[in-house]
Amino acid sequence: LSTLLLERPPGTIESHIVTRIAWEVTVGLAFLHRNGIMHRDVKPSNVLLDENLHAKVTDFGLSSDNSSDDIDEWSPNLSATELDMNNRLSWYTAPELISHGTQPATQYTERCDVFS
Numbered sequence: 001l002s003t004l005l006l007e008r009p010p011g012t013i014e015s016h017i018v019t020r021i022a023w024e025v026t027v028g029l030a031f032l033h034r035n036g037i038m039h040r041d042v043k044p045s046n047v048l049l050d051e052n053l054h055a056k057v058t059d060f061g062l063s064s065d066n067s068s069d070d071i072d073e074w075s076p077n078l079s080a081t082e083l084d085m086n087n088r089l090s091w092y093t094a095p096e097l098i099s100h101g102t103q104p105a106t107q108y109t110e111r112c113d114v115f116s
Helices: 002-007 015-034 080-085 110-115
Strands: 047-049 055-057
Touching: 015 047, 015 055, 015 110
Parallel strands: none
Antiparallel strands: 047 055
């Protein structure tokens, strides 16, 4: 997806294709969430497109199982500076994950995947 977005000028991808890609990513995330998995790294470079421009969500390196007791590396209390220093702050980071000063960041939830 990131390659398609870089290669095509803004507004030149047909609306039905944009809608289908968004729908397929949404369906993929819904499947993950129904099965207790949070992706935690949704961004264009982690959405692959086949030759017919059908989307597949990929790269589960940061994903987590909601049922596990593992500590969530995104929370709490990571400041925007700390996230940025670790190269984890991006345009796709949900605002609730970024703490400002003494205000703690929220735990990562499925909503954060949806924002991304």
